[in-house]
Amino acid sequence: MSEIKDKGRAAKAASFQLIGKSSEAKNQALKCIASQLIEDQEIILQENGKDLEAGKAKGFTSSVLDRIMLTEKRINDMASAIILLTELPDPIGETLETIEKDNGLLIKKTRVPLGVIGMIYEARPNVTVDAATLSLKTGNAVILRGSSSAFYSNKALVTSIHRALSKTELPVDAVQLIEDTSRETAKELFHLKEYLDVLIPRGGKNLIDTVVRESTVPVLETGAGNCHVYIDESAEPAMAERIVVNGKTQRPSVCNAIESLLIHENWFNKYGTELLTSLVNKDVEIFGDHTICKVLPEAKLANEEDWGSEYLALAISIKVVKDTAEAVEHINQYGTKHSEAIITNDQGNAARFLQSVDAAAVYHNASTRFTDGFEFGYGAEIGISTQKLHARGPMGLQAMTSSKYFVYGTGQIRE
Amino acid sequence: MSEIKDKGRAAKAASFQLIGKSSEAKNQALKCIASQLIEDQEIILQENGKDLEAGKAKGFTSSVLDRIMLTEKRINDMASAIILLTELPDPIGETLETIEKDNGLLIKKTRVPLGVIGMIYEARPNVTVDAATLSLKTGNAVILRGSSSAFYSNKALVTSIHRALSKTELPVDAVQLIEDTSRETAKELFHLKEYLDVLIPRGGKNLIDTVVRESTVPVLETGAGNCHVYIDESAEPAMAERIVVNGKTQRPSVCNAIESLLIHENWFNKYGTELLTSLVNKDVEIFGDHTICKVLPEAKLANEEDWGSEYLALAISIKVVKDTAEAVEHINQYGTKHSEAIITNDQGNAARFLQSVDAAAVYHNASTRFTDGFEFGYGAEIGISTQKLHARGPMGLQAMTSSKYFVYGTGQIRE
Structure with missing residues (x-):
């Protein structure tokens, strides 16, 4: 039996045990996890140290190492976030619609958990705790498949979560960590329809594209943001x-940062140089169209790839357009359907x-x-x-x- | 250029033209389609005749031929259904949530069309009209990929819809019929992420399984119903x-028909024989467990496949269980997550x-x-x-x- 199948089956069984658990029981368990993480802080930091050392040995950049790193403050922040989560209303059990039929049938559409959520994600170990606690709050079991670069950290965090859950009404099996982080286990997860109700990828474009392409489990695509301002x-x-x-x-490293700028030609003629100077002064690398490159010698000429790029860095693509329609067309061609802004005093254009x-x-x-x-x-x-x-x-x-x-009903049938 | 790509691009362009069309314009177009179908009835029936003849030549069963067949009454029923659709409220533009932030930002979550809907379906030509009109009502463009067995009927229906749309504010390109019904075009449709926002398969288990397995376009799985009564x-x-x-x-041919029956042993001992007799008297073929087969000699012993079967015919699988928990476990193992019923006077068990x-x-x-x-x-x-x-x-x-x-906003930024 494979690790994935075993843990899938255990998570599915736990998801049935989670049905009908009270909000109090779920919040109690979350509080217990928050205290346990603080209590286990020393061992968690120690295990995190192993990941950092391995990462350094592999030559990871400092920004990747920063994503892997846990500190006392970061663990405290995780615990605080869990406490805030307990204060949010429990969505489960909410009546979404009530339909009374002439034949006496009463139909209630009610909010229920999804069942078992699969999370596949990269470096950051805080996703382990976020995903586990958000899943428990919503009555779901979760299967976590993190990155090998955070192996020891993830294992220590999940061990701490298990220790906490064992003191509560919620099943320990509700949180499963896949320890084998090979490509094979990822593939197995993509096809675990029998036990998984949804798969959520969190990470770079490559990971998300792979999951969307290969998964037969329904995917909640989280996304890349090639966000424009016009x-x-x-x-x-x-x-x-x-x-x-x-x-x-x-x-600059977040998905809702601005990656591309479209400027109306008349505005550009009046204020363009000043704006470009402000960006250059902030060390932003500029990939522009011909108009931009003419007025800003240090700009590089943007190519097709630039218009579609999510730089996630101090870089931006800039194009001068003739009107709102051209801006809209450009965005619908190159955007990633994340977030887009217009700055204007014209209500019609807006x-x-x-x-x-x-x-x-x-x-x-x-x-x-x-x-x-x-x-x-x-929240x-x-x-x-x-x-x-x-x-x-x-x-x-x-x-x-x-x-x-x-x-x-009271015995209703279709006539 | 392939037919799929061309029609995909045209549908996507039409979907942008549909944005912001008023409910009046959409309902007006729907009424126009309803009258056009009636007006074009003769040619539609004539083309439908070609499909029926081809079907007979291929030796289709009478129930398949019945699914393909159009009649004057069936076309009138389509038109009436379209008129009823115009009377339903337009969901587009509805404000789902309003959030006012302390910084003055006003956030409105609003209902919008999906964009372009792909429908892939079998025999019934009425799905062509249903899918087209429901899509237009919700401001979506649609790409229809029906079955070769209804080729002439689908083509005549879409020609009629196009004729109607050309007299309205809505773009004719909003409804696209794929005429090449080969497996290759189906495969192309499964990967048309550039133009398709969702793919909805309607038909048998094989079709649905194929779409779910192969599609990289998000799928709305419609489903098989192995429905139980306990x-x-x-x-x-x-x-x-x-x-x-x-x-x-x-x-018996519909997905919400009952396919499997679970009976509490004590109820069975009192009333079982009578119920079995009623089913036998209605010509229902019975696949039972050992207990059933003991009291009903004409029953066949159910195998693993029977418990998972959606017969869609006068056949049923029957099992005697010892309590509600066993019934639930059986259903969660063999059910298709469609519809399940309990008959009881015990509120706790219910x-x-x-x-x-x-x-x-x-x-x-x-x-x-x-x-x-x-x-x-x-509606x-x-x-x-x-x-x-x-x-x-x-x-x-x-x-x-x-x-x-x-x-x-009024210029808000993140600090």
């Missing part, structure tokens, strides 16, 4: 500069842009950096969906649920 | 018999059954035959989802929509 003719120059510079430079651009979140006069479960007020986030089915945009607790029709 | 110890004998006999025999059985619709003292978009009051149905993401159970107009966050 500066329309009537945009306020100060607002445009603030949104673009902040959106590009405040945290409305056309927001309606025509095909993305999870569209902004008028605000930064795309707000696409985030916490910023939207959901939690399992990822940002760039697909259109089930959930689109920041996914909070509700995205981790399904529904079920409960039908109550 | 007769608990305290079930009223008359109610149990009525629900079982009606659920099995009233229309609650346990409804909660523990993993299915789209669960029934207490009523027939599984009610799992249907029209019976649930949705339309594109299929019954047996998956847990996006939509579960009967899918009405809302299942054909997505959501989008519209965010309105």
Whole structure:
């Protein structure tokens, strides 16, 4: 028997035990996990040290090592996030629809857990704790398949979670960690339809593309963000500069950062040079069209790949366009359906842009950096969906649920 | 250029033209299609005749020929269904959530079309009209890939729809029929991620399994129904018999018909023989466990395959169980997560059954035959989802929509 099948079966069995557990029982278990992580902090940091050492030996960059690294503060932050999670309302059991039929049938559409959630993710060990606790809060079992680069950290975290769960009403088997991080186990997970209700990939474009291409288990695609800002003719120059510079430079490594800029030609003629200078002063590398390259000698000429790039770094592609329609067309061709913004004082152009651009979140006069479960007020986030089915945009607790029709009769049949 | 790519591109362009079309414009177009179908009835029946003749020559059974056949009445029924559709509320544009942030950001989660829907289906030409009109009502473009056995009928129906659309505000390209019904075009459709937002298979288990296995486009799985009725110890004998006999025999070819029966041993000892006799009198073939075969010599011994079978015919599998827990376990092992019923006067057993059985619709003292978009009051149905993401159970107009966050600011950035 394979590890994947064994753990799949155990998680499925646990998911049935989770059905009907009270919000109190689930929150109690979450609090128990929070304290246990603090209690086990020393051993967790020690195991994390092994991953860091292995990573250094493999020559990982400091930014990758930073993603793997746990600290006392980071563990405390995990515990605080779990406590905040216990304060969120429990979505399970909510009545979504009540239908009373003339024949006396009473139909209640009710929110229920998905069952077993598979998470496949890269470096960050905090995803282990996030995914486990969000799953438990929503009554789901979870199978975690992290990266080999965080093997010891993930194992220590899950051991701590198991230790906590063993003191609660919730089944220990509800959280499963796949220890064999080979490609073969990933493939097996993609086809574990018998036990998995959904698979959520978290990581780079390659991982997500592979999961979408190969998985027969339904996938919640979380996504790459090639986010654009379009500066329309009537945009306020100060607002445009603030949104673009902040959106590009405040945290370039996140998916809602700005990756591409479209500028109306008339606005560009008046304020373009100043904006380009602001970006250059912040060390942003610029890939521009011919117009940009003419006024900014240090700009590189953008190629087809640049227009589709999610740089996740201090780099941006810039194109001058003749109107809103051209901006919309460009975005619908190169965007990743994540977050797109227009800066304009023209309400008509704003409305056309927001309606025509095909993305999870569209902004008028605000930064795309707000696409985030916490910023939207959901209090939690399992990822940002760039697909259109089930959930689109920041996914909070509700995205981790399904529904079920409960039908109550007195012997009704179809005539 | 391939037919699939060309039509995919045209449908995608049309889907953008559909954005923001008023409910009036959409309903007007639907009415126009309804009249055009009536007007074109003669040519449609003539073309349908070609399919019927080809089908007879290929030796199709009368039930398959009946599925292909159109009549004056069936075309009138299609037109009436379209008129009813115009009377349903338009889901598009509905505000699903309004979030006001302290920083002044206003976030509106709004219902929007999915974009382009792919439908891949078997024989019945009425699916062509259903899928096209439900898609237009929800602002979606649609790519129809029917079966070669209904080639002439589908072509005549889509020609009629195009003729109607050309007189309206909606783009003719919003409805595309794939004329090459080879396996190659089906495969191409499975990977048309560039243009397709969702793929909905309608047909037998083989078709659905193939689509789920091969498609990289997100799939809305509509489903097989191996529906069970569990007769608990305290079930009223008359109610149990009525629900079982009606659920099995009233229309055996549909997915919500009863395929398997589980009976509490004590109930069986009292009323079992009578129930079996009723089924036999209705010509139902019985595949039973050892207990059933002992009391009913004409029963065949059920094998592993029978417990998982969706007979779609006058046949049923029957097993005697010792309690509700055994019934639930059996259903969760062999069921297809469609519709499951318990007949009992014990509220505790009913609650346990409804909660523990993993299915789209669960029934207490009523027939599984009610799992249907029209019976649930949705006024339309594109299929019954047996998956847990996006939509579960009967899918009405809302299942054909997505959501989008519209965010309105005054220059806000992340600090």
